[in-house]
Amino acid sequence: MRDDLQQRIAQVRNDREHGSRWLVHEALLIVRDLARTKIASSDEHMRQLFVTARELAGSRPAMAALSSAVSRVLNVTGGPEAVARAADHLLEEYEEAPARIARYATPYLKGRLMTCSLSGTVLDVLAACQSQIEHIIVLEGRPRYEGRVMAQELQQRGFAVTVITDAQADIFLPQCQAVVVGADSVLANGDVLNKAGTALLGWAARGHQLPFYVLCETLKISPRRWLANPAHRQENLHMLEEKEGAEVWDQAKPGITVRNFYFDRTSFALVAAWVTERGILDQSMIVDIAAQVEKDERHLASG
The missing domain is CATH 1.20.120.420 (translation initiation factor eif-2b, domain 1)
Known part of the structure; x- marks a missing residue:
């Protein structure tokens, strides 16, 4: 080659x-x-x-x-x-695809929103809905701080943006109308693989009774599943792509283990809607595409 x-x-x-x-x-x-x-x-x-x-x-x-x-x-x-x-x-x-996703997402993306990580799809969809969005709060996205890049991109498009540490999400969620994220994968049952921290944001949104929307292309739907049996733990973790611990803490003392998974799994039960270029999907539609x-x-x- x-x-x-x-x-x-x-x-x-x-x-x-x-x-x-x-x-x-x-x-x-x-x-x-x-x-x-x-x-x-x-x-x-x-x-x-x-x-x-x-x-x-x-x-x-x-x-x-x-x-x-x-x-x-x-x-x-x-x-x-x-x-x-x-x-x-x-x-x-x-x-x-993003323009088509935006047409289906428009009724949901209003007021103050929270997002995490850097997603070109989310960025394009938010830009298409800009006239009805008041403010966007972005988690910074340790350890590589993709959220800062996302915030800069949003600011350049004219959005009012606030950047917070990932740990502050619960403090700012009461000010929001919804949480919107992208997806790196949507598993066959609707579970979402995305930037590590997305799952915690999903649970926090559930605690505040806020809708949690996933914007993604149907290409991101996978036939894989997260297997509940503990015997498959390593197979599950392989999907989350662990990287060097030094990205999190490059001078950790001997005896301290540092872990650095780039992605996590958000349960389908936390998702209010999967918004795609084909429209709003339900779990049965995801299963068919995955097949x-x-x-x-x-x-x-x-x-």
């Missing part, structure tokens, strides 16, 4: 600055660019496409959209050019 494509795959795997929206866009571009690379043998070309797509699909366990996207574009009839066309088509759909994703992923695994 071309060295530049290998470098781009490594960037997707190791990236800690971008949300899943950027990563999906880059993954689709990698597949498209490889599909349009001149390779003498069509069979070898398709083999390389499947190998690359499988590598991308498994590169970020918490980000279902990566696997969903590359699996979908490989599950087409035809050779490399058909894959390239499918990637272009999905890129176009993905770019249009189709599973078919695409099986095709990718067997190709």
